[in-house]
Amino acid sequence: MTAPRLLLIQPDPADPPGPLGEWLVRAGANLDVRIxxxxxxxxxxxxxxxxxxxxxxxxxEDDARHPWLAGLRSLLSSAAARDVPTLCVCLGAQLLAVATGGSVAPGHDGPEVGPSLVAKKDAAWMDPLCADLPLMQDVFQFHSDEIAQLPSRAVLLASSPRYPNQAYRIGRRVYGLQFHIETTPEVVRSWAANSRTKADAVRDSAFDDGTLARVHADIAETWEPFVGRFVDLAAGRLAPAEVRASSLPIVDG
Structure with missing residues (x-):
């Protein structure tokens, strides 16, 4: 069985691969991690x-403080243009959106932080990675910016009331998730301690031990199989999505 070699990019030492990295390896991937x-x-x-x-x-687009972001966006643009299997999480999904013609802006409704649910859109039921996800999926949110506009050829796969662009696909194999699936309770607590602006946007119970343990168990149950399907996609064991000809993003449903 072929073991796909995946380039795993970690833009911030404070956001390690965590369980996501473990799921990728458990599904048979070899990881080339770059920070x-x-x-x-x-x-x-x-x-x-x-x-x-x-x-x-x-x-x-914080190139003034992090000039290497331009190269990362260029790499993601190339991945999308070549339809290389790609999975981008939170900032990664924002970088992918900007790199492929979408836009990112400060969240119009303030920070989105804490355990949350996102809902599948109609297109997700026909997507090879998303079809087997439940209608409502447990995720963890921790962002101040939003994907304000999807790239023109993006397919919207999941949404939420405050910020609609939660998950999307470009082409047949390139995916962006606005939310987190890679966190652990320890990582989340460190983020909350170092970003009081975001942490103060939710009730204190969002970061208590019981809540964090429960939500991360639910995330693992939902998202480890999704990650396994992504590895199968990268290995060529899973057929990619079928793309309908359209000049507009598919957002209904």
């Missing part, structure tokens, strides 16, 4: 079967 700017990104994806890009505390 820029200390570790450079490859010029091409010729030596990789797929890409995973994690989150971070910076903004998607």
């Amino acid at each position: 820029p700017p200390e570790e450079s990104l490859p010029d091409t994806l010729d030596d990789h079967d797929g890409v995973v890009c994690l989150g971070g505390g910076m903004n998607a």
Whole structure:
């Protein structure tokens, strides 16, 4: 059985791969982990079967403080253009959106933080990674910016009342998730301690031990199989999505 080699990009030391990395390995992937700017990104994806890009505390276009973001967006643009299997989480999903013609802006309704649910859109029921997800999926939110506009050829896969662009696909194999599935209770508590603006946006019970343990158990139950399907997609064991010809993003449902 082929073990796909995945480039895993960690833009922020404070957001490690966590369970997501474990799920990828358990599903049979080999990981090439890069933490820029200390570790450079490859010029091409010729030596990789797929890409995973994690989150971070910076903004998607914060090039003045993080000039290496331009190269990361270029790499994600190349992945989307070549339809390389790609999975981008939170900041990663924002970087992917900007790199492919969408836009990111400060959240119009303030920070979205804490345990949450997102709902499948109609297109998700026909998507190879999302079809087997439940109608409502447990996730963890921790973002101040939003994906204000999806790229023109994006398919919306999941939404929520406050911020509709929660999960999307570009082409047949490229995915963005605005929310987190890679966190642990310890990571979340460290974020809350270092970002009081976001942490103060939710009730204190969102960060208590019982709540964090419960939500991360629910996230694992839902999202580990999803990650396994992504590895199968990268390995060529799972057929990619079928794309209908359209000049507009598919957002209804």
